Amino acid sequence: MQRIGVFVCWCGSNIAATVDVNAVSEALSHEPGVVYSINYQYMCSEAGQNLIKDAIREKKLTGVVICSCSPRMHEATFLKAAAAAGLNPYMVEIANIREQCSWIHKDMPTATEKAIILGRAAIAKVQLNTPLTAGESPVTKRALVIGGGIAGIQTALDIAEAGFEVDIVEKQPTIGGKMTQLDKTFPTLDCAACILTPKMVDCAQNENINIYAYSEVAEVKGFVGNFTVKIRKKARYVDETKCTGCGLCTEKCPQKKVPNEFNLGMDTRRAIYIPFAQAVPKIATIDPDYCNMLKNGKCGVCAKVCTAGAINYKQQDEIIEREYGAIVVATGYNPIKLDNFDEYSYSQSNDVVTPLEFERLMNAAGPTNGVLLRPSDGKHPHTIVFVQCVGSRDTSGCGKPYCSKICCMYTAKHAMLTREKYPDTDVYVFYIDVRTPGKSFDEFYRRAVEEYGVHYIKGMVGKVTPRADGKLSVQASDLIANE
Amino acid sequence: MSKYDKEQVLCSSGVNVLKCMRCGKCSATCPSYDEMEYHPHEFVYMVEKGQIDKLMASPSIYKCLSCYACVERCPRGVEPAKLVEALRLLVIRQQGxxxxxxxxxxxxxxxxxxxxxxxxxxxxxxx
Known part of the structure; x- marks a missing residue:
């Protein structure tokens, strides 16, 4: 028979206000094997821990039950205290009478009754416990980062810097992610590529980093420290070891009408392509949906012009199996689809653009070479309206219930950049609330208003209508002026 | 204090005015906006504040076409047009x-x- 000590914690009033702690320690003192039972205001405090340690020594306890908070909170604390008093820590059991009892009940008699039952269960378990020794299991010292955007890149660099091997799996032909498409970053208005591309190159050059671009995770098995991952390396139809990234094939490919996803379909690329000049790895990829050779066997121009002999129309997807100790998921985001918000005429007018499309229209490597022009007629716009919160803070089911948190900042950035480059363009921002917490963030927004003369109007836009003259008419109300 | 209880309006309309986040999309989308003394977003706010008498006395509630554009486009599902219907009903039910x-x-x-x-x-x- 074990010699068990029971320690009931009040947790201030967290437990004691709903559970009669005296009744609990009294009731549990009569359980078989219990030789000592006590309650105390804060069992996790140093004085409380000393109560436990002293009792273990003086009463020669062989088992301990602590009725307190969730083991997630203080199990380690109590195990350590028991071990310090010479008891095997695996002879300690926690009865959770806070999260699973006092916090969820209002009625003291029922809560007390339940606390006693939970205590009894823990005592019964200690009766059957045997002292254990902690073991060790080996850990694979290699990490996997899923997603090669700026988050994945920085994670991989940090892990590599700490001396571990790390693999990046990126589904696009190049790492870099969404940040490759951004023009400037807030609040410093630094050029996004100037921050990102050196880090991409660092990844490629770091001996500890291995990049699986144009690949996806197919399967993850195992457990913390020992994962087995299957990575599907999609066929590029280009031999990575031979391609030099010279780009000749991308100039000669006769299939010219492929929507260019890098510029969000606002211009075209070829069926064999390198997403952009600074791509890492800089290897051409054939798009099987558009390549005539892959679709019907009629072409083969890229293979003819490639001086390195890198084109391989027979290439297949390849499955690579690797072991990892840790996996970091950095899969990023996608902007909301505008199908549910057609009152803004996105589907009816090319001049209604998403923020990411706006970034491309402002960017020197974009479809307009950095000149802000209306996609419909290539003319310079004289008034630009930013509609905030589309798809955010929406509980009607069309959008997401949360605030995306970054739109206020990038809109202030877009507005400022527009006014900076084109002082003759009027910029209006229709907002519900301006949410710009963060270092130098609110100052940034105020700069848009005070220095750049951006007009902020409180009130969401109701609808956007294309007009016969090619311009857009925007209907909104100004809630502050009530007009 | 209003002679009429806001609870009556809330109950017969089934609208929860507390869901409103004051974005004003209802007013921005309303085809009768220019005709109104009080506007759709104000209906919601005034009902919340209990200013039922003021609304019942205002011609604005008859300017609403019941086109339900505000109901359709409200991001929070507040349904301002239903408040207007409830207010009109309240007016009709008065005696003398x-x-x-x-x-x-x-x-x-x-x-x-x-x-x-x-x-x-x-x-x-x-x-």
């Missing part, structure tokens, strides 16, 4: 509060007015 006497009606008739409307008006205002 007619704007017109039955005898005044013949003077207001014009030849475009449908027969049915004239009969309905006489029936309503002779009560």
């Amino acid at each position: 509060q007619n704007h017109l006497k039955a005898d005044d009606i013949p003077a207001l008739l014009d030849e475009d007015l449908p027969q049915q409307a004239i009969v309905t008006a006489l029936r309503k205002y002779s009560k």
